[in-house]
Amino acid sequence: MMDNVSVITIFYLSGLNETINHRFLLFFLTLLCYCAILLVNIALIVTVVLDKSLHEPMYILLCTFCINGLYGTAGFYPKFLWDLLSPVHVVSYSGCLVQAQVMYSFACGDLSILAVMAYDRYVAICRPLEYHCVMSRQRVLKLACFSWLTPFCIIGTNISLTARLKLCSTFIPRLFCVNWIIVSLACFPAEVVVSSIVAYITILIYVFHGVFIVWSYMYLIKTCVHSAENRAKFMQTCVPHLVSLTTFLLTILFDVMNMRFASTKLPQTLQNFLAIEFLVIPPLMNPLIYGFKLTKIRNIILGRVTCRKRVNF
Template sequence: MSNTTIISTFSLSGLNDTTNHRVSLFCLTFLCYSVILLVNVTLIVTIILEENLHEPMYIFLCNLCFNSLYGTAGFYPKFLFDLLSGTHVISYSGCLMQIFVIYSYASTEFSILALMAYDRYVAICRPLEYHSIMTRHKVVLLVCFSRLVPLLCQAIVMMMTAKLELCGSHIQKLYCDNWSVINLACSSIAINNIVGFIVIFLYFGHDLLIFCSYVQLVKFALKSKEIRRKFMQTCVPHLLCLFNVTVALLFDLMYARYGSNSVSQSVKNFMAVQFVTIPPIVNPIIYGIILTKVRSSVLSLCMDNKKVKG
């Protein structure tokens, strides 16, 4: 006899061990989300307003910041609400939407970083051809491609998940993730696993593509002092951001699939929220500090704003 039931809501148990620290966690989370909004919106507005930043590298950076706002919007508002609520539940459709937003954000992050690596490869290795290769039309196509393909991949994953018959509604996490939901299925999830691994390897394959481009970049950087300076100024922040995103997401994916039940809930929670906390804060700060043109433009806008108020 089948144990299948019609699931309308899921319960989230990630906050069950934090009863005595809810207010502190709420304040810390609210501060964290406020910083994410501040640093990312600042960079987006700066790049939009400053004409000297209307170049492919900064357009891709603007897209990266926008993606951070998109991804964190799928986690923080619901999490903040749960911290103040006595019950931690999410509707079936809300759960699928949260999975779609968070994981399409993660996939898009890799796509944009791959575009930024390609842009740096052309700028450093083929500088005379840069403007003929990175035309406005091509930049628009690349930005659209970096957003639409991850959305399509995650839409396929979500449709497959939505077709599963579930025998439970309890998720041991702070938010919905695809692995937790498909583990509640009454039937085989082999096809879902295969498709999931294909998507994971596809986007971690972006790291391999970026690595190959940087092998060429390092070769060119060794040729002259000027190229080395350009490499250090524009490529180092990109590598730091890539490392940041890869490690954070790898922690979550590996723990979700192979994590031990002996690990405390606090450690589980930390590992689960890394990639919606650390990259959205650290990435714009890295670029804002290291890239001279961005830093100068941000300071210029702040000074102009003070003069207007004065």
């Protein structure tokens, strides 16, 4: 058994086995989706970077949000597109761990950034006179870095513990590598205890993130009820955050429920869709939500498009 374990260098991804007959259609749709994700996220990032009037805390955090979306999708789409054109769906052991690191740190990073955004809106609406002092540009940049580096390090700890496990199988019934499933392939359950404890601590940390976000918005709603000006500010700047948060939590919830409790009787296509929702809907919808809802960004983008049309004519 130990000899067999030591020679495991690749994993076989079986998530595409039932959809192989439609792989060219899937390749086209996936490529179209990935190009759309790249376009909307890069467009918003470039808009924020180039326009000095957008060099404010809320827009800097939004830029960080979009960069994290590009980071997460880069860990999935190129490999998935390659698999759609390949007769054999395999990934190296080290590549599998890297992909799991990217997927998890992307998801946790999104929640961390949403927590910082919630704090930013709390200070802006509830403590407006202190806003520029509390949310200075230097502090915002530190918070943005912290909200990405911390999940990266926490998930890195989980992945390093997984890398020490002795595995007895090379088959992963998914479209991409997931840390929880890799851990479930361990030969000796006793070795999984430490990894499981760290995993549950990680979950607890991000549950607290969620609680903080919910508390922040409940307090904001309570504050805005009695002020027409605050209500307008809430509708303009907080609603996109709430939509992003709801979308993110629902897609992650569906994925976790599917991974932990889904019946094997569910069609593979449905399982695949539930697994990749958080890599399709939030990265594509978030820039569109913010681009259309935030007046400042919308006006700048529409102004540039209008100018280009006039120049062309």
